[in-house]
Amino acid sequence: QEEKLWDAIKITAYVLGTGLLIFTALVNSVSWYIQSIWDTSGHFWQTAWLKFYNHFEGNEWTIFLLGAALVPGLAFWGFNGILMVADVTGKPTFITRYRIQLGKNDPVDTKKLRQAIYTALFNQFFISFPMLLPMFYIMKWWGNTFSKELPTFQWFLVELSIFTLVEEILFYYTHRLAHLPLLYKHIHKKHHEWTAPIGVVSIYAHPLEHIISNTLPVMTGPMLMGSHIVSIAVWFSIALITTSISHCGYHLPFLPSPEFHDFHHLKFNQCYGVLGVLDYLHGTDTVFRQTKAYKRHKVLLSLTPLSESIPEEPKRAE
Numbered sequence: 001q002e003e004k005l006w007d008a009i010k011i012t013a014y015v016l017g018t019g020l021l022i023f024t025a026l027v028n029s030v031s032w033y034i035q036s037i038w039d040t041s042g043h044f045w046q047t048a049w050l051k052f053y054n055h056f057e058g059n060e061w062t063i064f065l066l067g068a069a070l071v072p073g074l075a076f077w078g079f080n081g082i083l084m085v086a087d088v089t090g091k092p093t094f095i096t097r098y099r100i101q102l103g104k105n106d107p108v109d110t111k112k113l114r115q116a117i118y119t120a121l122f123n124q125f126f127i128s129f130p131m132l133l134p135m136f137y138i139m140k141w142w143g144n145t146f147s148k149e150l151p152t153f154q155w156f157l158v159e160l161s162i163f164t165l166v167e168e169i170l171f172y173y174t175h176r177l178a179h180l181p182l183l184y185k186h187i188h189k190k191h192h193e194w195t196a197p198i199g200v201v202s203i204y205a206h207p208l209e210h211i212i213s214n215t216l217p218v219m220t221g222p223m224l225m226g227s228h229i230v231s232i233a234v235w236f237s238i239a240l241i242t243t244s245i246s247h248c249g250y251h252l253p254f255l256p257s258p259e260f261h262d263f264h265h266l267k268f269n270q271c272y273g274v275l276g277v278l279d280y281l282h283g284t285d286t287v288f289r290q291t292k293a294y295k296r297h298k299v300l301l302s303l304t305p306l307s308e309s310i311p312e313e314p315k316r317a318e
Helices: 002-055 060-089 109-143 155-180 181-184 190-195 199-203 207-225 229-247 259-267 277-282
Strands: none
Touching: 002 190, 060 199, 060 229, 109 199, 109 207, 155 181, 155 207, 155 229, 155 277, 181 190, 190 207, 199 207, 199 229, 207 229, 207 259
């Protein structure tokens, strides 16, 4: 028995060790390849940044507003503008055939859509943008945010990993807190008016929720890291587009799967996080894992909608 146990331990160690070495080699290879591309274009980006910096004569407040507000705002409304055309007109059909909740928002209620747009604009201009003021002074205190030298690609990847981790933790727990009956009734219920969400609904929320659950989880990572304004601009844009995808109602090819958060809007008490890691640890995705939506929760690598390749089971006649 001892020999068998020892053999099992050796085999396990060999498999895990080999897997770790292969994984490390792959990560290093990919990192080296991307870094080589970055180095090739690095001079171009560094020169472009210096021209931009000098054009505004190093005015840090102007540069911060452009990077932390204008660029992410354009990314958000540009992406959602395309989605809203599909939501209202049903065209292009290339997009609408990938609808997750079939028969919902087909077309979208234009009155509800206008209300969502007004609320999203209000939250951006009167909540998110004013919150940039204290963030600006925190970033100035760090002293690296407006450096004339751009961060390395490896460092940006490290920052991106930390930003994502911080957002997952803060969003998961504040989101679960918002589902407590009292807070849900007076605050979070507004966001859940859309049981079949669309992209712009990602920031359709009560002002207090927008501060605590939408904005602070995204802002905290860069403030902890003292990140460069270029890193902040890229991260804010990624965060806004990603949350728009998770709310968009379409499972489009080659984009991150929105099935996880779409299921949350459908069922309310499942799938609270962004990545799903904390949901798995806390068991708040158990119902989701038993559904067809879970089987469809992957990046679509073909042009066939997953609602067709993994359809829902037909309802039994009563």
